[in-house]
Amino acid sequence: MPDLSLIAVSPCTATFLLTPDGTRFALPRPLDWRIEDASGALVREGRAEVAPLFVEGLLPDAGYTLVCGPKRLAFRTAPCAGLVAAADHGVDPGAPDNTDALARAVAAVPEGGTLVLPVGRIASGPVFLRPRITLWLPEGCVLAAHGDRSGWPILPAREGGRVIGTWEGLPEASFAAPLTGVGCDGLILTGRGTLDAGGDRGDWWSWPKGTRDGARRPRALFLAHSDDVQISGLTVMNAPSWTVHPYRCDRLTAAALTIRNPADSPNTDGLNPESCVDARLVGLDISVGDDCIAVKAGKRGPNGEGDHLSPTRGLVIEQCRMAFGHGAVVMGSEMSGDITNVTIRDCMFEGTDRGLRVKTRRGRGGQVARIALERIAMDGVATPVALNPFYFCDADGKSDAVQSRDPSPVGIGTPRLRDITLTDITATGAGPVGLAALGLPEAPIERVTLTRVRISFADDAVPEVPLMALGVPEMRHVPLFAVHADITGRIETPAQNPTEPAWT
Numbered sequence: 001m002p003d004l005s006l007i008a009v010s011p012c013t014a015t016f017l018l019t020p021d022g023t024r025f026a027l028p029r030p031l032d033w034r035i036e037d038a039s040g041a042l043v044r045e046g047r048a049e050v051a052p053l054f055v056e057g058l059l060p061d062a063g064y065t066l067v068c069g070p071k072r073l074a075f076r077t078a079p080c081a082g083l084v085a086a087a088d089h090g091v092d093p094g095a096p097d098n099t100d101a102l103a104r105a106v107a108a109v110p111e112g113g114t115l116v117l118p119v120g121r122i123a124s125g126p127v128f129l130r131p132r133i134t135l136w137l138p139e140g141c142v143l144a145a146h147g148d149r150s151g152w153p154i155l156p157a158r159e160g161g162r163v164i165g166t167w168e169g170l171p172e173a174s175f176a177a178p179l180t181g182v183g184c185d186g187l188i189l190t191g192r193g194t195l196d197a198g199g200d201r202g203d204w205w206s207w208p209k210g211t212r213d214g215a216r217r218p219r220a221l222f223l224a225h226s227d228d229v230q231i232s233g234l235t236v237m238n239a240p241s242w243t244v245h246p247y248r249c250d251r252l253t254a255a256a257l258t259i260r261n262p263a264d265s266p267n268t269d270g271l272n273p274e275s276c277v278d279a280r281l282v283g284l285d286i287s288v289g290d291d292c293i294a295v296k297a298g299k300r301g302p303n304g305e306g307d308h309l310s311p312t313r314g315l316v317i318e319q320c321r322m323a324f325g326h327g328a329v330v331m332g333s334e335m336s337g338d339i340t341n342v343t344i345r346d347c348m349f350e351g352t353d354r355g356l357r358v359k360t361r362r363g364r365g366g367q368v369a370r371i372a373l374e375r376i377a378m379d380g381v382a383t384p385v386a387l388n389p390f391y392f393c394d395a396d397g398k399s400d401a402v403q404s405r406d407p408s409p410v411g412i413g414t415p416r417l418r419d420i421t422l423t424d425i426t427a428t429g430a431g432p433v434g435l436a437a438l439g440l441p442e443a444p445i446e447r448v449t450l451t452r453v454r455i456s457f458a459d460d461a462v463p464e465v466p467l468m469a470l471g472v473p474e475m476r477h478v479p480l481f482a483v484h485a486d487i488t489g490r491i492e493t494p495a496q497n498p499t500e501p502a503w504t
Contacts, residue, residue, distance in 0.1 A: 004066060004073040007052075007255045007282050008232040010134050011060035011080035011114050013190045015232045015255040016053040017283060017319055018068060023051050024377050025285070025321035025348045033068040051319040051346075052256035052283025054233040056138060056192055060114075078188075080134070081112030093120025097146070102127045109133045117141045117193065126153055126176040126218070131226070132186035135179075137193025137234060145178035147201025152176060154215040155222075163308050164224055166247055166274070167216040169299035169334030171308050175215045177222035177245075184226040194235040195220060197243070199265060204240035208266035217241040223249050232256055243288065244271045248310055252279040258286075263324055265289035270325065272296055275310035275337055284320040291330040292322035292352065297337035299364055304412060309337035309366075316343050323350040327357035328381065329373075333393050335415070336366040345374040355384040355427065359391035359468070360415040362402050362440070367416040378427035383466045384455055385422065387437040387445055387485065389415050390469035403470045407442040418446035422489075425453045431461040432475040434491045438467055439484030450489030455479060457493075 008015040022028045027049055034045035035055060043064065044055055058064065060080035066073040089108055090101035102124055109115045111132045119140035126145075129135065137143060153176045155165035164182060165174040178197045181187055197220035199205055204217055220239035223229060224247045235258040236243055243259050246252050254271060261268035270286035273279050274296035286292040298309045322328035328349035331339050349355045355378050358368050378384050392398045401408070408414075417439070427434065434455035439445035463474035466481065475481060479491035 013056040038063045054256040099125040129181035131184045134188040137191035139192035141193035144196040145198035173215045175218035177219040181223045189231045199238040199240040219245040242269045250277040255282045261288040269294045278314040287323045291327040292325040294330045296334045299334040300336045311338040313340045321348045327354045328352045330357040333359040349378040351380040354386045355381045357386045363413040375424045380429040382431040384427040385435040388467045421449045423451045427455045429458040432464040433466040434479040436466040437482045437485035445485040448487045454492045
């Protein structure tokens, strides 16, 4: 991997990765950087402490050079077909409601143009975006959703033959997100500003699994059927439910985002790529009330319905920090359309309940396969790896049909877990189990390979159940728990002598 790389570029911003040897999300040491224009004049400078570097306020279609130590990286910003100031269309940080003004401003942007929002707190209801435009929220801009949901638009479950509204892997009517894009190919969302989705205002968090006014809770940012989208630099917070939810969006790039939700906010996953192909999630900093990154591929309906299913594959997650969520990177439990070819590398997991977590159950079908976890540092993660096809989700999750340890007939609803590789993993301060794998007797977990996986346990850890499945006992300081799972390699643990730094 090069020391300097360009991840995303817009007419006004650029996102880079600084990756000297040993970088996960935090840099091994701070690095000074500067950006020069084509004449060599200084444009921006600073000191970086983390791998993602986001810079805004650049000129469109202009050549620059990023300089960091002896390394130089030439780049060019994207062209812009016209800059539109939202303030010219009535967007006013002092106004109680900017919903209509923002709609006018979005409509005024030419294809290939850029809409820049003013600095300040901009109160609004849902804003619907358009393809091939750039929305720039500069530093100091806060796009703040109303807490009152009266009059909020609702996305139908299906429209024009496509699934539009979704909820936990099934087509369902849902409230529109504060930022919503459907059919928005080539959209760019960028800037150091903030999208405050208002989950802490109103009643959103009081009905986490319910339906009101005929719809499910909204996301903070929802994109559907939108290819070649870039999201960079933004802080997204206070999501009513899932935070950033791209659905059937191929070649998505999400870079240098900060995602924050309160630890007790219900089902506020950080970023949920669902049925997306060749997405790249880079330099994300996530701390939320549920899973940090939750990879989805839909789920079968109660009668086996699957016409809405589509795979997630070719996903890359790198140089991210996941902290204080239920799981750091999670596959499922909605995975019926297949989740395959996922690489998670050079990341930090801090204080999450689980690190890599695969969860599914009988009835889902599909497969989670070819998952690679590489060069990951975990600290204070209770169970670093959890592979669980007995996950007790849905109303019948604790039924005998789902939880029985007797073999069930193999069919379309049998989920498969296979080809999971863990390489250069170091986890400190674990609790019950290092790796917990509980396979189905009719479909054991296949080919889990461990290479240089090192786990140490917290001295004050208490016995806990490591998997959300019935019949699993409490455990403490167990390196490997495996049933109906083919595992090659071993978990390395520290030597017993506390003065001895070697691992056994």
